[in-house]
Amino acid sequence: MPDGTPFLGAPQVSGPVLSGGRISLSIMTTAAGAASLGETRSKAEAALRAIPGAETAFVTLTNDAAAAPPVLKQPNAAKPAVLAEVAHVVAVASGKGGVGKSTTAVNLALGLRANGLKVGILDADIHGPSIPTLLALHGQPRMGKDRRLLPMQSNGISAMSMGMMVDAETAMVWRGPMVMSAITQMLAEVNWGALDVLIVDMPPGTGDAQLAIAQGTKLAGAVIVSTPQDLALIDARRGIAMFKKVDVPILGLIENMAHFTCNDCGKQHALFGTGGAEAEAKRLNVPFLGAVPLTMDLRAASDSGQPIVVRDPEGPLGKLYVEMAGALWANLVASSSKYQSPRKLQGA
Numbered sequence: 041m042p043d044g045t046p047f048l049g050a051p052q053v054s055g056p057v058l059s060g061g062r063i064s065l066s067i068m069t070t071a072a073g074a075a076s077l078g079e080t081r082s083k084a085e086a087a088l089r090a091i092p093g094a095e096t097a098f099v100t101l102t103n104d105a106a107a108a109p110p111v112l113k114q115p116n117a118a119k120p121a122v123l124a125e126v127a128h129v130v131a132v133a134s135g136k137g138g139v140g141k142s143t144t145a146v147n148l149a150l151g152l153r154a155n156g157l158k159v160g161i162l163d164a165d166i167h168g169p170s171i172p173t174l175l176a177l178h179g180q181p182r183m184g185k186d187r188r189l190l191p192m193q194s195n196g197i198s199a200m201s202m203g204m205m206v207d208a209e210t211a212m213v214w215r216g217p218m219v220m221s222a223i224t225q226m227l228a229e230v231n232w233g234a235l236d237v238l239i240v241d242m243p244p245g246t247g248d249a250q251l252a253i254a255q256g257t258k259l260a261g262a263v264i265v266s267t268p269q270d271l272a273l274i275d276a277r278r279g280i281a282m283f284k285k286v287d288v289p290i291l292g293l294i295e296n297m298a299h300f301t302c303n304d305c306g307k308q309h310a311l312f313g314t315g316g317a318e319a320e321a322k323r324l325n326v327p328f329l330g331a332v333p334l335t336m337d338l339r340a341a342s343d344s345g346q347p348i349v350v351r352d353p354e355g356p357l358g359k360l361y362v363e364m365a366g367a368l369w370a371n372l373v374a375s376s377s378k379y380q381s382p383r384k385l386q387g388a
């Protein structure tokens with residue numbers, strides 16, 4: 041197949057699928073072809089929007105990972121032009137699932153907001169989106185006058201979830217480049233407005249989806265979340281190595297579920313060992329942002345759609361996240377050579 045051929049044989053299209061006013065369709069293309077199909081995609085979206093009942097249209101250019109060229113280092117990949125008003129895009133990632141990445145991402149976003157910054161959060165975990173639950177977001181995002189989607193608002197931050205855009209069943213079979221394509225479109229088709237920081241809650245793991253997002257979104261940095269067990273730390277190390285490979289600075293490591301304080305006896309129990317992440321951060325020369333205990337309060341707050349920074353801002357956990365967010369912002373400002381006039385944080 042000559043270079044630049046957009047289709048793998050005959051064009052393959054899956055969909056359209058209409059769900060709650062949102063119509064989606066996927067066009068299979070080669071990596072080289074994706075670049076030349078931007079106009080086709082826009083025309084397809086315009087045609088789909090004209091269908092009665094369709095309020096928003098979302099066409100994804102997908103790329104068969106098996107046919108895609110190997111992913112190469114692209115340190116200078118441009119930030120999508122539509123994100124021009126977003127000063128910094130920061131990923132919150134974990135080497136493995138279930139370590140509290142989404143809980144951390146939401147509370148850090150709210151902590152940044154409490155530090156006086158304008159913040160958005162994109163839930164890129166298309167296989168297990170949890171931001172709508174964590175922020176009690178219901179319904180569908182509205183479309184603005186420029187035909188771009190308006191992010192939903194919760195507790196002073198803007199939020200969007202891939203779960204609102206792509207059917208879970210469709211997304212289930214997507215591989216790295218497909219996920220990447222959907223996420224860059226998500227960034228482009230949402231009118232994020234002016235933000236100091238856009239937090240991206242990454243899918244768990246360090247596979248091709250994560251690498252593709254790290255490369256394609258021009259991240260200003262990444263925060264890694266890990267529990268203290270050796271096994272989780274091995275995965276966290278892998279995550280750090282992945283971001284370093286594509287020249288994304290590590291802005292901090294956060295240890296989650298560090299210890300458990302018994303309600304009855306008041307003693308602290310280090311269920312998964314202690315100090316592992318801090319020692320690992322030192323060893324790998326990455327900043328350690330803090331250790332969050334395993335607590336019922338945090339879980340209950342998250343499940344209720346009122347994250348702990350909102351529910352109990354003056355409590356120890358609320359304060360801890362706001363402090364960690366302040367340290368993250370300081371690291372971000374320090375690492376960003378483009379940042380011209382660092383703003384003073386509230387109360388600083």
Ligand SMILES: Nc1ncnc2c1ncn2[C@@H]1O[C@H](COP(=O)(O)OP(=O)(O)OP(=O)(O)O)[C@@H](O)[C@H]1O
Binds near residue numbers: 137138141144244332
């Ligand atoms: N420090 C903590 N103390 C108690 N519960 C916690 C803590 N951190 C997270 N949890 C709970 O653990 C569960 C998993 O958390 P979360 O969804 O944030 O993890 P995740 O790493 O994003 O998971 P996934 O990989 O499935 O996306 C949730 O029920 C959450 O409330």
